Amino acid sequence: MKKYEQVAQTVSEQIAQGIYKTGDRLPSIRHLSEQMGFSISTIQEAYMLLEQRGITEVRPKSGHFVTQQQKRLLDLPVMPEYSAKPKETSTWAKVFHVLYQGENADVLFLGRAVPNLSVGTLKPLQRSLATLTRKGELRGLSYDYIFGCDELRRQITRLAVDSGCNLSADEVIITSGCQEALASSLRAITSPGDTVIVDSPSFYGSLQAIEACGLKTLELPTHPERGISLTALELAFEQWPVKACLITPTFNNPLGYTMSDERKARLVGLLNRYDVPLIEDDIYGDLSYEMPRPRTVKSFDTEGRVILCSSFSKSLAPGLRVGWVAPGRYASSVMHMKYISSMSSATLPQLAVADFIARGGYDRHLKKMRGIYKRGRDYLLEWITRYFPEGTRVSHPEGGYLLWVELPKKVDSMQLTTRAMERGVGIAPGELFSSTGKFTHHIRLNYADCPNAKMERGVKMLGELVAEMDSSG
Amino acid sequence: MKKYEQVAQTVSEQIAQGIYKTGDRLPSIRHLSEQMGFSISTIQEAYMLLEQRGITEVRPKSGHFVTQQQKRLLDLPVMPEYSAKPKETSTWAKVFHVLYQGENADVLFLGRAVPNLSVGTLKPLQRSLATLTRKGELRGLSYDYIFGCDELRRQITRLAVDSGCNLSADEVIITSGCQEALASSLRAITSPGDTVIVDSPSFYGSLQAIEACGLKTLELPTHPERGISLTALELAFEQWPVKACLITPTFNNPLGYTMSDERKARLVGLLNRYDVPLIEDDIYGDLSYEMPRPRTVKSFDTEGRVILCSSFSKSLAPGLRVGWVAPGRYASSVMHMKYISSMSSATLPQLAVADFIARGGYDRHLKKMRGIYKRGRDYLLEWITRYFPEGTRVSHPEGGYLLWVELPKKVDSMQLTTRAMERGVGIAPGELFSSTGKFTHHIRLNYADCPNAKMERGVKMLGELVAEMDSSG
Ligand SMILES: Cc1ncc(COP(=O)(O)O)c(C=O)c1O
Ligand SMILES: Cc1ncc(COP(=O)(O)O)c(C=O)c1O
Numbered sequence: 001m002k003k004y005e006q007v008a009q010t011v012s013e014q015i016a017q018g019i020y021k022t023g024d025r026l027p028s029i030r031h032l033s034e035q036m037g038f039s040i041s042t043i044q045e046a047y048m049l050l051e052q053r054g055i056t057e058v059r060p061k062s063g064h065f066v067t068q069q070q071k072r073l074l075d076l077p078v079m080p081e082y083s084a085k086p087k088e089t090s091t092w093a094k095v096f097h098v099l100y101q102g103e104n105a106d107v108l109f110l111g112r113a114v115p116n117l118s119v120g121t122l123k124p125l126q127r128s129l130a131t132l133t134r135k136g137e138l139r140g141l142s143y144d145y146i147f148g149c150d151e152l153r154r155q156i157t158r159l160a161v162d163s164g165c166n167l168s169a170d171e172v173i174i175t176s177g178c179q180e181a182l183a184s185s186l187r188a189i190t191s192p193g194d195t196v197i198v199d200s201p202s203f204y205g206s207l208q209a210i211e212a213c214g215l216k217t218l219e220l221p222t223h224p225e226r227g228i229s230l231t232a233l234e235l236a237f238e239q240w241p242v243k244a245c246l247i248t249p250t251f252n253n254p255l256g257y258t259m260s261d262e263r264k265a266r267l268v269g270l271l272n273r274y275d276v277p278l279i280e281d282d283i284y285g286d287l288s289y290e291m292p293r294p295r296t297v298k299s300f301d302t303e304g305r306v307i308l309c310s311s312f313s314k315s316l317a318p319g320l321r322v323g324w325v326a327p328g329r330y331a332s333s334v335m336h337m338k339y340i341s342s343m344s345s346a347t348l349p350q351l352a353v354a355d356f357i358a359r360g361g362y363d364r365h366l367k368k369m370r371g372i373y374k375r376g377r378d379y380l381l382e383w384i385t386r387y388f389p390e391g392t393r394v395s396h397p398e399g400g401y402l403l404w405v406e407l408p409k410k411v412d413s414m415q416l417t418t419r420a421m422e423r424g425v426g427i428a429p430g431e432l433f434s435s436t437g438k439f440t441h442h443i444r445l446n447y448a449d450c451p452n453a454k455m456e457r458g459v460k461m462l463g464e465l466v467a468e469m470d471s472s473g
Numbered sequence: 474m475k476k477y478e479q480v481a482q483t484v485s486e487q488i489a490q491g492i493y494k495t496g497d498r499l500p501s502i503r504h505l506s507e508q509m510g511f512s513i514s515t516i517q518e519a520y521m522l523l524e525q526r527g528i529t530e531v532r533p534k535s536g537h538f539v540t541q542q543q544k545r546l547l548d549l550p551v552m553p554e555y556s557a558k559p560k561e562t563s564t565w566a567k568v569f570h571v572l573y574q575g576e577n578a579d580v581l582f583l584g585r586a587v588p589n590l591s592v593g594t595l596k597p598l599q600r601s602l603a604t605l606t607r608k609g610e611l612r613g614l615s616y617d618y619i620f621g622c623d624e625l626r627r628q629i630t631r632l633a634v635d636s637g638c639n640l641s642a643d644e645v646i647i648t649s650g651c652q653e654a655l656a657s658s659l660r661a662i663t664s665p666g667d668t669v670i671v672d673s674p675s676f677y678g679s680l681q682a683i684e685a686c687g688l689k690t691l692e693l694p695t696h697p698e699r700g701i702s703l704t705a706l707e708l709a710f711e712q713w714p715v716k717a718c719l720i721t722p723t724f725n726n727p728l729g730y731t732m733s734d735e736r737k738a739r740l741v742g743l744l745n746r747y748d749v750p751l752i753e754d755d756i757y758g759d760l761s762y763e764m765p766r767p768r769t770v771k772s773f774d775t776e777g778r779v780i781l782c783s784s785f786s787k788s789l790a791p792g793l794r795v796g797w798v799a800p801g802r803y804a805s806s807v808m809h810m811k812y813i814s815s816m817s818s819a820t821l822p823q824l825a826v827a828d829f830i831a832r833g834g835y836d837r838h839l840k841k842m843r844g845i846y847k848r849g850r851d852y853l854l855e856w857i858t859r860y861f862p863e864g865t866r867v868s869h870p871e872g873g874y875l876l877w878v879e880l881p882k883k884v885d886s887m888q889l890t891t892r893a894m895e896r897g898v899g900i901a902p903g904e905l906f907s908s909t910g911k912f913t914h915h916i917r918l919n920y921a922d923c924p925n926a927k928m929e930r931g932v933k934m935l936g937e938l939v940a941e942m943d944s945s946g
Binding site for chain 2: 092096099100112114117118122126129130133134138139140141142143144146175176177179180183187191192205208209212213214313316317318319320321332335336337339340341342343344345346347348349
């Protein structure tokens, strides 16, 4: 055990013993350094570790405080070790293998990030599509304006108000899904060889985009409830020539965390101080179980440094491929990259989504989905508690429909993926969510369609497989 | 006048005087060098110039022959001077300005590459869209397979037979339009700083993609009927570390040329010899006025070095954003680049296009469009002859719906574009089609909707503007 780990352990034992209680301020770094006889930097590292583990939190200009430890059915995942060096890697082969397996086959997909599509509140969207087509208007067949349909851009600015954002339609560019928004943004603000900071675990589509653009990834410690460590972020800004951050701060995929407003505001402060742009992926933001939905980081940004990316893939339907980006001060290069990547986006789905929102269909649909997904989460948690072996840990998302599961260390999740697929069940192995081979005993599950009997059987089978792999050899 | 230009002039005068007739073999290079007292390389350059001007053609292992000079209403455009050095430039500002102007306004667009969308043979496609939507199937709402819908990929391989290609559905990846196919292909086979050869003039979307990927463009002399100079191509392969070619060899946008089968086959020979991949843009290939449609370069490729890109944007409707790529030996990296750029493409339009083709709607539609576009071309040519001043030259496409117009040298086409827009008419200025500022007195016009009275008025107004600018100051 390293010196700072010793210190961290001592302090967390003191917390466990009740010497410091929830909300208490810990001794200052200088004080503890004198008291324990370790250097200032050792104590700093120890405090950072405690913060990363969610045991403490930093309040600017006040110090380190003991956080509230919540009691849950299952524990939260723990955070792996991080090396602080940007890495240039390629994990496409692995991702492709998982994406491709089971295509066309009759598989129960528990790992894909597809929303529940069989609810009645989506019907009016299909009606909009059909009506717009039947009207035989030429507009749906023609190239769209390069920024996207005005109707839709206006509706998006209306929705953005709910996340605390004042956007004008001019500030929004329609894309082919959130992925195109992310990739175009990345390309607009980086050059090959640059370093990009991500939360960790991180959506594999973003990681793939970073890798494929020839960029280096710097994965930062990320707490399963509070999100990316701002202490680590600031340190990285000091140490590395960071060109961009790409983070999903609200109902994170896959980890489920949501940064608090206070931390979002602090994040913006750091971005401004170090002049680093943030690509904020808000794709699950509207799927909050509580109203009002959480604010975006963008809503705290007064200097145009946050590029807000989203789409209707999770809140409505991914097959539409309707996404958008509000690129702030990087508008002209993001527009350029979007244009060369696919020119304008498909017109008809844009018009249909705009129509659907304008008629109130989107709000009705979200209201419905909030209840469905919250219930789905509780079912899946319940099943995992019942069917998975001891030592399993899970995330506790308050929005979206994805669960991050940490399995007992002995269980290799790539192997689990292969064996589950042989039994007709698809899952997403944790390794897809890291560029550096982390999360080898983690999986992502989708509870959008929970509860149903087939899913329960699938989860049970998975749990048995995991137990078997855990106890074997 | 340079020495080689003198030689070329002498020879072309001899041809004009009938000393050499159509089909005659010119003296060998060595022979002429001795006869005229110029170096071998001067004669070589002279012969290259004659070939570029379309006065002669090369038959492999036989020599240089006088080509048939066709009589036309209006002359073909002449070819500008080329510098043989790859250039790294950015012309986005110019392109954006032209693309953006007139958005939302009530403008007669004579310059955009949009097909005729108001024909009855498209109606069944809209019916397919509406039916698929009404059936309320979830598939149209869900993420598609990463390679695209199987139904559509199968139909595409069926169509490819008409262009001489034997593809299997596995070899086809669906993209969001041809632009995404082009950009993903470029990214798959190049790295920033590499050199890419293009025909010239060249579609601005390709040029923008090349520029935005940080690549250097090498524009090669391109004949308005026979296409890119193979002599220049070989020379470039010898001289520069060329990483890829990007060419539209059939019904070229904007120049209208179609390479002959014999030249397409020779092109493949060169690609193989120098191990350079070709990105073949075949987006107008199906819009041939004669049946069978011309073969693709890909159909001569037995080594997988040709990446064939296309879409239904020109043959059906661009708003669908349904394109595809057959990437040959570069399949896995093209798939990777497509995936990170936008994941899968919109599902519903793919299913609708597949359904439309399967029911014979595509063939019926093409048959109809062939007649419409051919007639449109003849009308536009007629109007230009009537309304444009002397010295105007035009292309003679045998497919597609785009005309390339060379105006008298004094007419600045950027200025013309601005002045025409003030009068409610949009055109595409020639400069968009070069990365090096060529084609300053050229414009591209679209005859997809010819003849109609509004268009004729627009063309007349344009002709008058041109005449005025030609005779002023
Ligand atoms: C966090 C995140 N961002 C982006 C995407 C891609 O979204 P889209 O389908 O809109 O391109 C996904 C899809 O899984 C996602 O989970
Ligand atoms: C030659 C050429 N290639 C590609 C494209 C882009 O096609 P798509 O709309 O299918 O992306 C165009 C459109 O103008 C074109 O003319």
